[in-house]
Amino acid sequence: MKLYSYWRSSAAYRVRIALNLKGLDHEIVPVSLLPGVAEHRQDDYRARNPQMLVPFLEDGNFSTGQSLAILEYLEEMYPEPALLPADAQQRATVRSFCNSICCDIHPLNNLRVMQYLKSELGVSDKQFNTWYAHWICEGFKAAETTAATFAAAGPFVFGESVSFAETCLIPQVYNARRFKVPLDDYPRLVTVADACNELETFRRAAPEQQSNDL
Numbered sequence: 001m002k003l004y005s006y007w008r009s010s011a012a013y014r015v016r017i018a019l020n021l022k023g024l025d026h027e028i029v030p031v032s033l034l035p036g037v038a039e040h041r042q043d044d045y046r047a048r049n050p051q052m053l054v055p056f057l058e059d060g061n062f063s064t065g066q067s068l069a070i071l072e073y074l075e076e077m078y079p080e081p082a083l084l085p086a087d088a089q090q091r092a093t094v095r096s097f098c099n100s101i102c103c104d105i106h107p108l109n110n111l112r113v114m115q116y117l118k119s120e121l122g123v124s125d126k127q128f129n130t131w132y133a134h135w136i137c138e139g140f141k142a143a144e145t146t147a148a149t150f151a152a153a154g155p156f157v158f159g160e161s162v163s164f165a166e167t168c169l170i171p172q173v174y175n176a177r178r179f180k181v182p183l184d185d186y187p188r189l190v191t192v193a194d195a196c197n198e199l200e201t202f203r204r205a206a207p208e209q210q211s212n213d214l
C-alpha cells in the first residue's frame with residue numbers, strides 16, 4: 001500500500017494514524033505542497049489524483065483520494081482493529097464528530113484557501129491568523145461539548161477505544177497549536193489529544209516523524 005502524503009498535511013496525518021492503528025504495511029510517498037515546488041499540481045501527480053490534494057492511497061490496483069473516504073475504505077477492507085463502533089447509531093455519532101472537523105473546520109483553513117486569501121484578496125498574516133483561529137474555535141466549541149458529554153466513558157472521545165474521532169481530532173489540535181490558537185476552552189479535547197500523543201501509533205504519524213525536507 002502507498003500513501004501519498006505531505007508531512008504537515010493534517011488530512012494525510014489522519015490516514016497515517018489509521019494505517020498505524022490498523023498495523024497495515026505501507027510506504028509513505030512524500031508529495032511537496034511547498035509554494036514554488038507544489039508537486040501536487042504537477043502533471044505526474046495530477047494524472048494520479050485529479051483533485052490535486054493529499055492524501056492519496058494506492059492499494060494494489062485500487063486508488064482513492066479524500067481522507068474520510070480512505071478511512072472508510074480501510075475500515076471496510078481491514079476491519080481489525082475496528083475504528084468505528086459496531087452500533088449504527090454510535091457510528092453516526094463518531095462520523096458526525098469527524099465531519100465537523102474535516103468538513104466544517106479544515107476546508108476553511110487549508111493551504112489553497114490560505115494562499116487565495118493572502119495573494120488574491122490581500123489579507124495580512126494577522127488577519128489570516130484571526131480567520132484561522134475563528135474557524136477552529138467555532139468547530140472546537142461544538143466538539144468540546146460532545147467530547148465532554150462522553151468524558152466519563154473512557155480516555156478517548158467516545159470511550160475505551162480509539163476511533164475515527166481521534167484520527168481526525170489529533171491532527172486538528174496539532175494545527176491549532178501550530179498556529180498558536182489558545183486551547184484553554186477545550187480541556188477535554190486537549191486531554192484526549194495529549195493521551196493519544198503518548199501512543200506510539202500516533203507518535204509515528206506525527207508531522208515531525210515524517211520526511212520533512214520538502
Ligand SMILES: N[C@@H](CCC(=O)N[C@@H](CS)C(=O)NCC(=O)O)C(=O)O
Nearest residue numbers: 009010011053054066067110111112
Ligand atoms: N477533503 C480533503 C482535503 C485534503 C486537503 O485539503 N489536503 C491539503 C493538505 S492538508 C492539500 O493537499 N492542499 C493542497 C492545496 O491546498 O493546494 C481530504 O480530507 O482529504
